[in-house]
Amino acid sequence: MKTHTIQTLFFILFLSVTQLNAQEYDYVSLYDNLEIKKNYALFGDNVNLREKPNTTSKELTRLRIGFEVTVLAKTDYTFGSGNAKTYWYKVRYKNYVGFIPGKFIAHKAIHASTHSLFFSKDISQKYGNRLAIRVLAGNDYSNYQETFSDLRGSLISIDTESNHDLIKVQYILKIQYHGESCGAENGITYFFVKDNYEVAHIADLSSIGDGGFSESETFTFGVNEDNGHTIIIFTQEDTEIIDHNTHWQESKRMTREFAWDGTKLVPEFSNKFYRPEKSN
Numbered sequence: 001m002k003t004h005t006i007q008t009l010f011f012i013l014f015l016s017v018t019q020l021n022a023q024e025y026d027y028v029s030l031y032d033n034l035e036i037k038k039n040y041a042l043f044g045d046n047v048n049l050r051e052k053p054n055t056t057s058k059e060l061t062r063l064r065i066g067f068e069v070t071v072l073a074k075t076d077y078t079f080g081s082g083n084a085k086t087y088w089y090k091v092r093y094k095n096y097v098g099f100i101p102g103k104f105i106a107h108k109a110i111h112a113s114t115h116s117l118f119f120s121k122d123i124s125q126k127y128g129n130r131l132a133i134r135v136l137a138g139n140d141y142s143n144y145q146e147t148f149s150d151l152r153g154s155l156i157s158i159d160t161e162s163n164h165d166l167i168k169v170q171y172i173l174k175i176q177y178h179g180e181s182c183g184a185e186n187g188i189t190y191f192f193v194k195d196n197y198e199v200a201h202i203a204d205l206s207s208i209g210d211g212g213f214s215e216s217e218t219f220t221f222g223v224n225e226d227n228g229h230t231i232i233i234f235t236q237e238d239t240e241i242i243d244h245n246t247h248w249q250e251s252k253r254m255t256r257e258f259a260w261d262g263t264k265l266v267p268e269f270s271n272k273f274y275r276p277e278k279s280n
Helices: none
Strands: 004-012 027-029 040-042 047-050 059-063 069-079 087-093 096-101 108-111 115-124 126-138 145-150 157-160 169-179 187-194 199-210 213-223 232-242 250-260
Touching: 004 126, 027 115, 069 157, 108 157, 126 187, 145 187, 145 199
Parallel strands: none
Antiparallel strands: 004 250, 027 157, 040 069, 047 059, 047 096, 069 087, 087 096, 108 115, 115 126, 126 145, 157 169, 169 187, 187 199, 199 213, 213 232, 232 250
């Protein structure tokens, strides 16, 4: 089966690259303050709910990952130092009212029948800004899974799709990054949520367009005609508008196929194309 094709397409009817942006998303801004009077799930585990916004005040109770709190107010007091500092928030948990640092509150949570996913921004001196994802199976608080990926923007949306019959995969998790200005990079980070609730980082795909030129990277899922297994087709396309008045464009598209062996992509994923050396 042919696994690497290069095509140059001339004078194709122009399709707006903004079509994707017409979809409706549930946006999550990881850099904004938490909303007052809104319910959030805990991202941290064994978090002390304090009587006052500091680490020396009385402990009212301890909160486990996934416990739901209502944000009542943001204080002027901070927790941590440097780039990793976060504000203390006044929250309500059942009959308790106290304070916890904002870093322990998830910006987004997704609940399934057997597990939950929690999303937050992680900042450290060593790794910089990252997206942190935790998976909690049932109420097994002592055994949640955690993974990180580079944070490529502040405005994201989170979506899931079917496993496309990939072995040992429950479903696919997609983190969509939305550029907030013309010419800003958009993209999707793909994760596979496996049967054991491990979240495997698969690829970071990007899309950018400005001034009549666009670049895009996409995944599509198909079937290997030889063995019936699912294949992942990576497409990289560069498009230039030749004539705005008649909406003609010139495109160059390159594709490559990957397989999933239950643990990783085969071959190892790379968005760099190359021409294999010809044998004599």
